[in-house]
Amino acid sequence: MPTKFQRWKESITATDIVMWFIGSALLVFIILGSILTLRAGRYTPVQWFDFVIYGLAQGSIYALVAMGYTLVYGVLRMINFAHSEVFMSGPFTAYYVAAYFSRSSLLESHPFICLIIVFIVSMTVSTLIAFLLERIAYRPLRNAPRLIPLITAIGASFTLMYLFRGLFGTGFQAYPVWAIFTGKWVLFKGLEIGKIQVFVIFAAALVMITLYLFIQRTRTGKAVRSVSEDKEAASLMGVDIDKTISVTFIIGGAAAGAAGVLYALVFKQVFFMMGFIPGIKAFTAAVLGGIGNIPGAMLGGLLLGLLESLGPSLFLDGYNIAAPYQLKDAIAFLVLVLVLIFRPTGLLGERLAIKKA
Amino acid sequence: MEQIRAIWRYGIKVGIVGSIVLVLMALIGMIEVFTQRQVIADIISMGHTLYLAAGLFICYMAARRTTPAKPLWIISNSIFAGLTTAVFLVLLIILGRNVNLRLMFINASDLLLNNLLTFGVQGNNGLRLLLIAGMATGLFTGFFYLLPKIVRTVILWSLAGSVFAGVLQELIRPILSNNFPDVISEWLLTSDGLTMKGALSIFIFIALVIISWSIKGEGIRQGWQGLPKKQQSTWRTIGTIILLAVILIAPWRLGLFMSEVLTIVGLYVLLGLGLNIVVGYAGLLDLGYVAFFAIGAYVTALITSPEIMNLNWSLWAAIPFALFFGILAGVLLGVPVLKMRGDYLAIATMGFGEIIRLLVLSDALRPFLGGSQGIGKIAKPQVLGFVFKGPQEIYYLIIAGCLLVIFVSWRLKDSRIGRAWKAMREDEDVAQAMGINLVSNKLLAFGTGAGFAALSGVIFGSKIGSIYPHSFNIMVSINIVCLIIFGGIGSIPGVIVGAAALIGLPELLREFAEYRFLVYGIALVVMMLIRPEGLWPEEAHKRELHEGKANGTK
Numbered sequence: 081m082p083t084k085f086q087r088w089k090e091s092i093t094a095t096d097i098v099m100w101f102i103g104s105a106l107l108v109f110i111i112l113g114s115i116l117t118l119r120a121g122r123y124t125p126v127q128w129f130d131f132v133i134y135g136l137a138q139g140s141i142y143a144l145v146a147m148g149y150t151l152v153y154g155v156l157r158m159i160n161f162a163h164s165e166v167f168m169s170g171p172f173t174a175y176y177v178a179a180y181f182s183r184s185s186l187l188e189s190h191p192f193i194c195l196i197i198v199f200i201v202s203m204t205v206s207t208l209i210a211f212l213l214e215r216i217a218y219r220p221l222r223n224a225p226r227l228i229p230l231i232t233a234i235g236a237s238f239t240l241m242y243l244f245r246g247l248f249g250t251g252f253q254a255y256p257v258w259a260i261f262t263g264k265w266v267l268f269k270g271l272e273i274g275k276i277q278v279f280v281i282f283a284a285a286l287v288m289i290t291l292y293l294f295i296q297r298t299r300t301g302k303a304v305r306s307v308s309e310d311k312e313a314a315s316l317m318g319v320d321i322d323k324t325i326s327v328t329f330i331i332g333g334a335a336a337g338a339a340g341v342l343y344a345l346v347f348k349q350v351f352f353m354m355g356f357i358p359g360i361k362a363f364t365a366a367v368l369g370g371i372g373n374i375p376g377a378m379l380g381g382l383l384l385g386l387l388e389s390l391g392p393s394l395f396l397d398g399y400n401i402a403a404p405y406q407l408k409d410a411i412a413f414l415v416l417v418l419v420l421i422f423r424p425t426g427l428l429g430e431r432l433a434i435k436k437a
Numbered sequence: 438m439e440q441i442r443a444i445w446r447y448g449i450k451v452g453i454v455g456s457i458v459l460v461l462m463a464l465i466g467m468i469e470v471f472t473q474r475q476v477i478a479d480i481i482s483m484g485h486t487l488y489l490a491a492g493l494f495i496c497y498m499a500a501r502r503t504t505p506a507k508p509l510w511i512i513s514n515s516i517f518a519g520l521t522t523a524v525f526l527v528l529l530i531i532l533g534r535n536v537n538l539r540l541m542f543i544n545a546s547d548l549l550l551n552n553l554l555t556f557g558v559q560g561n562n563g564l565r566l567l568l569i570a571g572m573a574t575g576l577f578t579g580f581f582y583l584l585p586k587i588v589r590t591v592i593l594w595s596l597a598g599s600v601f602a603g604v605l606q607e608l609i610r611p612i613l614s615n616n617f618p619d620v621i622s623e624w625l626l627t628s629d630g631l632t633m634k635g636a637l638s639i640f641i642f643i644a645l646v647i648i649s650w651s652i653k654g655e656g657i658r659q660g661w662q663g664l665p666k667k668q669q670s671t672w673r674t675i676g677t678i679i680l681l682a683v684i685l686i687a688p689w690r691l692g693l694f695m696s697e698v699l700t701i702v703g704l705y706v707l708l709g710l711g712l713n714i715v716v717g718y719a720g721l722l723d724l725g726y727v728a729f730f731a732i733g734a735y736v737t738a739l740i741t742s743p744e745i746m747n748l749n750w751s752l753w754a755a756i757p758f759a760l761f762f763g764i765l766a767g768v769l770l771g772v773p774v775l776k777m778r779g780d781y782l783a784i785a786t787m788g789f790g791e792i793i794r795l796l797v798l799s800d801a802l803r804p805f806l807g808g809s810q811g812i813g814k815i816a817k818p819q820v821l822g823f824v825f826k827g828p829q830e831i832y833y834l835i836i837a838g839c840l841l842v843i844f845v846s847w848r849l850k851d852s853r854i855g856r857a858w859k860a861m862r863e864d865e866d867v868a869q870a871m872g873i874n875l876v877s878n879k880l881l882a883f884g885t886g887a888g889f890a891a892l893s894g895v896i897f898g899s900k901i902g903s904i905y906p907h908s909f910n911i912m913v914s915i916n917i918v919c920l921i922i923f924g925g926i927g928s929i930p931g932v933i934v935g936a937a938a939l940i941g942l943p944e945l946l947r948e949f950a951e952y953r954f955l956v957y958g959i960a961l962v963v964m965m966l967i968r969p970e971g972l973w974p975e976e977a978h979k980r981e982l983h984e985g986k987a988n989g990t991k
Contacts, residue, residue, distance in 0.1 A: 095775055095876060102773070159780040176541045217962055225982065226779045227722065228965050231922055234915065235961025242955035246465025249543040360791075363784065401801045410795040413788040420785045421773045 103422060113395040123393060129271060131389045137277040137346065139385020140284030144339035145362035146369070146377035147291060148210070148332025154308030154372040155328045156222070161233035162213055163336060164359020165240035168352065170206035170337030171344040172244060174198045175253050182256035191260050203337035209240070210333025211326060219322070245352040252351045255344045280342045287338045288378055291331055295374060304328050308372060357409060361388070364416035370429020379428060388412050443510055448499045448517025448575070455495030455518065456525035462491065463529070465955070466544030468553055470948050475630035476603035483604055483948070484553065492571065495522055496578035512579030516572050523571025526554055527564050587651065591644050598643040603631040608945055611692035684836060688829035697828040698944045700900065703835035704893055705940045708917050709924075709932040710842045711889025716918070717927030717975070718855060719882035720862030722783040724914050725770070725790025729887035731797060731909035732766050733759040733894020735806060738904055741816035745807060752818040752899050756892070763891025764884045771883035775876060778865070790911055798906040813903030831900050838896060842889050846929055849885070858882060859977065912954075916940070919957050923964060925971030927978045934973045 082090075117123075123131075145167050152160040181187045181194045217236045221229045261279060264272040295301035303324045306314040315321050343358065344350050361384060369380025391411040392404035401407075419426065462468060472484030499518035500511045530550045532538065538545035555563030556570070581589065602609060606626050613621055625635035661669070688696040708730060715723045736759040739746050774785050797806050806812070818825045818834060825831055849855045857878045860868040869875050898904050916939070924935025939957065943949045949956065964971065970979040 093876070095772060098772060159784065217966075220966055224965075224969070227720075227926075228969050228982070230722065230780055230783060231918075232962050232965040234918070235958045235965065238915070238954050238958030239962060240958075242952065242958060243461065243465065246467070246544070246952065246955060247461070247542055360784075360787070367781075404801070406799045407795060407801065410792050410799075413792045413795070417773065417785050417788045417792070420777060420781055420788075424777070424781060 099421065103418075106418070110395050113397075113399055116399065117394055117397045120397075122397060126271060128390075131393060132386065133273055133277050135386035135389030136382060137280040137385070138389060139365075139382035140281050140288075141339045141343050141346070141381075142358065142362045142365040142384055143378045143381025144284050144287060144335045144342075145358065146366035146381045147288065147335045147374060149363050149366040150369075150371055150374060150377040151304070151308075151328050151332045153366070155304065155311070155325050156218065156229075158218075158229045159233065159363065160213075160218075160332075161230070161359075162217075162236040162240055163210075163332065164355035164362070165237050165244075166206050166210045166213070166333050166355075167336040167340050167343075167359060167362070168350070168355030169209045169240065169244065169340075170202035171255075171340035172248065172253075172350045172352070172354075173205045174202035174341060175255060175344070175350050177201050178256055179253075187256055188259065191258050195258065199338060199341055202341045203334045206337030206340065207330050207333040210329040210336070213240075214326060214329040219325075241352055241355070248352065250352065252349045255348050255350065257348070258345070261345065276346060280346060283342060284339070287335055291335055292374055292378075294331070300324070300327055304331075360416070361409075361412045364412055364419070367424070367426055368415065368419050370426030373426065373429030376426055376428035380426065383427075384412060384415060387415055443503070443505065444513045445517040446514075447502045447504075448514035448519075449521050451495060451499040451502060451514075452518040452521025453525075455491070455498070456522040459488075459491050459495070459522060460525060460529055462487075463526075463549060463554060464542045464544055465952070466549075467952055469544060469546070469549050470951055472553060474604065474946070474948055476600055477633055477636045478630040480633060485556070486600055488554075489574070492519060492522060492574045493578050495519070496575045497582060499575075500579055500582040508583055511582055512576065515579035515582065516575035519571035519573070519575030519578070520568065521571075523568045526571075527567055530554060530564065530567075591647050594647055595640045595643040599631070599636045599639045602639050603636065605945055606630055608695060611695060612690070615690050615692060685833075688832045693828060696832050698941055700828045700832050700835055701944060702936050702941045703832065703839055704897055704900075705917065705920060705936045706839050706933055707835070707842055707893040707896070708890055708913075709921050709936050710839075710846050710929065711886045711893070712917050713921055713927065713929070713932050714846060714849065714858075714889070715882050715886035716921060717978070718850065718862070719858040719879065721879065721882060722779070722786070722918075723883070723886065724783050724787035724911070724918065725793070726786075726886070726890060726917055727909050727911065727913040728770070728790045728793040729763050729766055729890035730894045730897070730913065731793060731906075732887075733763050733891030734898035734904045734909070735797070735812070735894075736762050736891070737895045737898040738807075738812040738815050741899075742812050742814045744812050744814060745805070749816075752816050752895070755816075756895055759891045759895045760888050763894070764888045766891075767884040767887025768880050770887075771880045775879055787911060787914070790914055794906060794909055794911075797909070809906060811903055811905035815898045815902055815904070817899055817902075825899075828900075831896070834896055834899075838892055842892070843929060845885075850929075854878070854881060863981065916957075919961055921971075923960060923971055925974040925978070928971065928973055928975035931971050931973040931975065935971070938972070 145163065148163045148166065149160060152158070152163065178187070178194070178198050181198075187194050213236055217232050218229060221232055261276040264274050265278070266272050295304060303314070303319045304327060306317065306319055307321060307324045307328075311321060314324075340355075343354070362381070365380035365384040366377050367380070368384055369376030369378065388408055388411060392408050395411075396404035396407060468484045468488055470484070471487050472482040474483040475481070476483050476486050496515040496518045500515040503511045503514045533545055533550040538550075551559060551563065555567050557563075558566045581592075584592075602625075610626055613625070625631060625638065631639070664672075687699065691699070708726070711729075712723065712726050715721050715726070737752070737755040738744075740748050740750050740755040740758055741752055743749055770786070770789050774782055777785055796802055798809055800808055802808070803810075825834060857868070857873045860871065860873055861875065861878055865875060901908075920935035920939040921932055922935075923939055924933070925931025939960075943953045969982045
C-alpha cells in the first residue's frame with residue numbers, strides 16, 4: 081500500500097518543480113526587498129501608517145466591486161468582464177447630479193443630503209445597467225459553450241465603455257469637493273488620518289455588511305446561495321432561476337455603484353475608462369479571497385489594497401529601483417497571476433476550486 | 438381584444454426598444470459625424486443613410502414579429518413602430534429645446550436636434566415632418582416585407598451595394614483612375630461621393646448580377662461538380678494564380694493610401710493567424726498576445742537600432758533572434774498557465790500582457806528598453822542596396838510573411854499536432870486520457886503563436902521606424918481576438934475576412950475611427966448571439982458551437 085507521501089512524490093511533474101522554483105525565487109526577492117527597505121529606514125512609521133490606511137481605503141473599494149464578480153461567478157460560473165463598466169457607470173452619471181448641486185451651492189448648505197442623493201442616483205444607474213446586461217447579453221447564452229459568454233462579456237464591456245465615451249465625451253470630469261471630507265483628524269501625537277479615508281472605509285464596510293446579511297439571512301439571499309451551489313437542484317426545489325440571477329446582478333451592480341462613488345470621492349475624477357484597471361484589480365481581489373465566497377471578496381479586497389499600497393515601498397524600494405510607484409499596477413497584476421497559478425481556490429474559498437471546462 | 442391589440446403591440450414594443458437605440462446613436466454623435474461623408478453627393482449623406490436605415494430596420498423587425506402574420510396587421514405594426522420611434526425623437530428634440538442637454542450629453546447640439554434629425558426642416562414643421570417620416574417609413578417597410586423573398590433580396594443587396602460603393606469611394610477612386618478610362622470615374626463619382634447616375638448604375642448592376650445568378654447559378658454549380666477531377670484542379674490552379682497575380686500587382690494599381698491600408702491589414706492578418714493557432718486550434722484564450730508582438734518589435738529595435746545597444750545589424754539578422762525570443766517567451770508564459778482553463782486563462786494571460794507592458798514602460802527599465810520614449814531609428818530591410826522604404830515595398834514583405842504563416846497554419850491544422858490541439862480544445866480531460874501530452878501540446882501552441890507574433894513585431898518595428906510602449910497595449914490584443922472571432926475562429930480565410938472588416942474598414946472610413954471600439958463591442962455581442970461561428974466559419978467549430986442546439990439542450 082503506497083503511503084500518502086509516496087503517492088504525492090509520484091504525482092509531481094517537471095512543471096511543478098519549475099513553478100516551485102519560480103515561486104520561491106519570488107518569495108526570496110520579496111523578503112529581501114522588505115528587509116532592505118526597512119533597514120534603510122527611508123520611511124517613518126507615520127508614513128507606513130499612511131500607506132496602510134490608504135491601502136485599506138483602496139481595498140474596501142476593491143472589496144465592494146469584488147462582491148459583484150464573486151456573486152456572478154458563483155451563479156453563472158463566468159467572469160463578468162463588463163462589471164468594471166457597471167462600476168464606472170454609476171459615478172459617471174452621478175457626476176452630473178453632483179455638479180448640479182455644486183453649481184447651485186446646495187452642496188455647501190446640505191452636504192449630507194446631496195451625498196445621499198448622489199449615492200442613490202449612482203446605485204440606481206449601475207443596478208439598472210447590470211440588470212440590462214444580464215437580460216440582453218447573458219441570459220440568451222446561458223447554455224452556450226464556455227468561450228461564448230466570455231467573448232460576449234468582453235464585447236459588452238467595450239460597448240458600455242465606448243457608449244459612455246460617445247455620450248459624455250473623453251474628458252476627465254472632476255467631482256466637486258465636499259468640504260466635510262477635506263482635512264484630517266488627529267488621532268494622537270503626530271498621527272493623522274484623512275477624513276475621506278475613514279469615510280470610505282466605513283461606508284464600504286456598511287454596504288458590505290448589509291449585502292452579506294442580505295445573502296445570509298433573507299430568503300432571496302438563500303436562493304442566491306442555492307443557485308450558486310447547484311443550479312439544477314435549486315430549480316428542482318422551486319427556486320426561480322431567472323429571477324434569482326437577476327437579483328444577483330442587481331446586488332452586484334448596487335455594490336459597484338456605491339464603490340464607484342467612493343472611488344470618485346477619493347480620486348476626484350471620473351472618465352469613461354476609469355473602470356478598466358480597478359475592475360481587473362477587483363477581480364484579482366475576488367480570486368485572492370476565493371471566488372464565489374463573499375467574506376473572501378472582502379478579505380481579498382483589503383489584502384490587495386494593502387499589497388498595492390505597501391508593495392512598491394516595501395518590496396521594491398530596497399533595491400533602489402527608480403520610481404517604484406509606476407509598478408504599483410504591475411504588482412496587482414502579479415498578485416493576480418500568482419494567485420491563479422499557485423492557489424486558484426483563493427485564501428478562504430475552496431468552493432468552485434477546479435473549473436469545469 | 439387580443440386581436441385588436443395585435444394591430445399595434447409589436448410595433449410599439451419594438452419601437453420603444455428601437456427608439457432608445459436610435460436616441461443613443463444620435464446622442465453619441467454618430468449621426469452627426471457620419472453626415473460629414475456623402476453617399477450620393479449633395480443628395481444624401483452617410484449620416485442620414487444610417488438614420489433612415491435604422492428606422493427601416495426597426496419597422497422591419499416589428500413587421501417580422503407580428504403574429505398573426507396577416508398583411509394588414511403587418512403593415513399596421515410597421516407603421517406603429519415607425520411612429521413610436523418618431524415620437525420618441527420628437528420628445529428628445531422638444532426636451533433639447535427647453536433644457537440645455539449639452540451640459541450632460543456633449544453631442545446633443547443644436548445642429549443635431551433641430552437640423553439633422555428633422556432632415557433640415559426647422560421648427561415645428563420639422564417635428565411634423567419627423568412624425569410623417571416615421572409613419573411613411575413604417576408603411577414602406579410593411580409593404581416591402583410583403584414582397585416575395587427574391588424581390589426583397591435583390592432590392593436589399595443592390596441598395597447595400599450602392600451605399601457601400603458611395604461610402605467607400607476613396608477606395609474605388611484610385612482603383613478606377615489607375616486602371617480604367619476617366620469616363621467611368623466621372624460617371625460614377627464626384628469629389629464627394631457617388632453621382633445619382635452612378636448610384637443608379639450600381640444598383641441596376643448588382644440587381645442584374647443577383648437575378649442572373651439566381652437563374653443560372655444552380656446550373657453553373659452542377660456543371661462544376663460534373664467536371665472530372667483533373668479539370669477541376671486545373672481551374673483551381675488557374676484561379677489561385679490569378680489571385681496571386683492580383684495580390685502581387687495590387688500596391689501599384691491601388692495607390693499609396695490603399696497600400697498603406699493593405700499593409701496594416703496584412704500585419705493584423707499575421708497577428709490574427711498566430712492567435713488563431715492558440716485560440717482557434719488549441720482553444721486557449723490568450724488575451725496577453727500583444728506581449729509577444731512587443732517582444733518581437735523590441736528585439737528588432739535593440740538589434741538594429743543605434744540606440745541603447747548600438748549593434749546596427751541588418752533587419753534580416755534580427756529575424757531569427759526575434760523569433761527565438763518570441764517563442765521562448767511563449768513557452769515561458771505558457772508554463773505557469775498550463776493548469777488554467779477558460780476564463781482564468783484569459784485573465785491570467787491578460788495579466789501577463791499588462792505586466793510586460795508596464796515593465797517596458799517603467800523608468801526602472803529605461804536604460805535597457807527606452808522607457809516611455811521608446812526606441813527609434815530601426816533599420817529598414819535591405820536587399821543588395823535596395824531599401825524597402827514605402828508602404829508599397831513593405832507590402833511585399835508582409836505578403837511574404839502572410840503566405841509563410843498561412844502555409845504553416847494550413848499544414849498544422851491537419852497534422853498530428855493539429856489534431857491533438859483539436860482534441861485538447863474539445864475536452865482536455867478526455868484528450869489526456871487518450872494519451873495526448875497536454876503540456877507539450879499547449880506549450881507548442883503558445884510557442885508557435887508567439888513566434889508568429891514576433892515575426893509581425895519585426896515587420897511592424899521596421900515599418901514604423903521607432904516603437905513606443907503605448908503601441909503595445911491590451912487594446913491590440915482585444916483587436917486581434919475580435920477579428921478572429923468575427924471572421925471565424927479557427928478558420929484561415931475567416932481571419933483574413935475579419936482583419937479586412939475590422940481593421941480595414943475603420944482605416945477607410947475615418948469617421949468610423951471614433952466609434953471603432955463601440956462597433957467592435959456591439960459586433961461581438963451580436964455575433965455571439967446570432968452567429969458565434971463567425972463570418973467564414975470552419976466546419977468543426979460550426980458543429981461544436983451548434984451541437985447544443987442539435988441535442989436540444991439549448
